[in-house]
Amino acid sequence: MLEKTGVATPEEIEKVFPSEERLKKGPVVIVECFREIPCNPCYTACNQNAIKEFIDINDLPNVDHDNCNGCGLCISKCPGLAIRVLDMTWSDEEAMVRIPYEFLPLPVAGDIVDGLDREGNKLVDVRVEKVQNSKMMDKTPVLWLAVKKAFAKEVVFMKPQPRKDTRADETIVCRCSDVTLGDIRQMVEDGYTTVDEIKRLTRAGMGPCQGKTCGQIILREISMMTGKSMEELTLGTYRPPIKSVKLGEIAKTAERGEES
Ligand code: SF4
Ligand code: SF4
Structure with a gap:
């Protein structure tokens, strides 16, 4: 099954799972490396x-x-993202599941996922x-997830939920060209779904900051x-001039025979 679907069988999982007795004592590692x-x-x-x-470098981990002690140091060190830590004693209602997470954007504490x-x-x-994301963690952040106890042994990963957007249409997005969030939303609704298209139609990103903010x-x-x-999306193309230039300056440059 693992070869065909990437999902381990219940028997394989049982072999690496801590005993009920151990789970009752506090946080403990689960290494699903098969x-x-x-x-x-x-x-x-x-x-x-x-x-x-490891007697042989190809051995499976022997845990x-x-x-x-559930320290979790091993979670971010595993290149296979095969390690998590489960704490069934976290609170009366919830267990704590710590997982490696390498997607962007990272969630923030308090998010429901x-x-x-x-x-x-x-x-x-x-x-x-x-969200643990220090330099010590080899670019693999670790998420601490509070999970209802009944599901905690089965939750092994997470997916963000769409965020509710409470920002008003009038919010200014591009201060250089006075483009609002409503303008951007209208563009996307009209089918312009790249930064380049929106830039050409609204001038957002064409001002002195060259899109650094917007x-x-x-x-x-x-x-x-x-x-x-x-x-999947790209920031589009930015070209000079990178600051505002008066027409007079361009004219003077031309009179001197220099290239602008
Ligand atoms: S590094 Fe910490 S969490 Fe991982 S196995 Fe060792 S004691 Fe357990
Ligand atoms: S570091 Fe991860 S992938 Fe490598 S042997 Fe250990 S558990 Fe398996």
């Missing part, structure tokens, strides 16, 4: 001897859940409690309205 590949950063990250030394199972199906709304806002608006991710 392929024999030359990799061992999980072992080198763990200073509790919870992930045993001693009783030695694990979709809790997904191993097949990517939504199980339940979950709350982002914390470019990202326009991208985000297109992304929200079209459902495309920000990564």
Whole structure:
């Protein structure tokens, strides 16, 4: 099943899952690594001897859940994103699930997101409690997700929910050319879904700042309205002049025979 669908079988999962007794004691690692590949950063990250030394670099991780203190240091070290930490003792109602997350934009604490199972199906709304994203984490942020206990063993990933947009149409997006959020929304509704198209029609991004401020806002608006991710979209093309130039200056340059 793993080879065909990428989803482990219940038997494979059971083999690597901590016992009920261990889960009752506090946070504990779950390593769902099922392929024999030359990799061992999980072992080198763990200073509790919870992930045993690999005899052969291709071995599967050998985890001693009783030695694990749930520190989570190994989560961001795993290139396969195969490690999470589950704390069934977090509160009376909720468990804490810590997962690696390498997508953008990152959620922020307080966001309500979709809790997904191993097949990517939504199980339940979950709350982002914390986002860890320090330099120590090898560019793999770790999300702390508060999950209703009944779902906590099955929630292994998350997907953001569309954000409700409360910003008014009158909000100025491009201060250089007085373009509002309403203007951008109208453009996208009319079928102009690239930054370049919107720039040419509204002049947003053509002022002295050359889109430094409005470019990202326009991208985000297109992304929200079209459902495309920000990564799929581009900021468009920017060309000189990069600052306002008076016609007189251009004329003087021409009189001197210089190129403008
Ligand atoms: S959570 Fe901490 S103690 Fe547990 S296996 Fe990972 S690094 Fe080791
Ligand atoms: S670091 Fe991750 S992918 Fe590599 S062996 Fe450990 S759990 Fe598996």
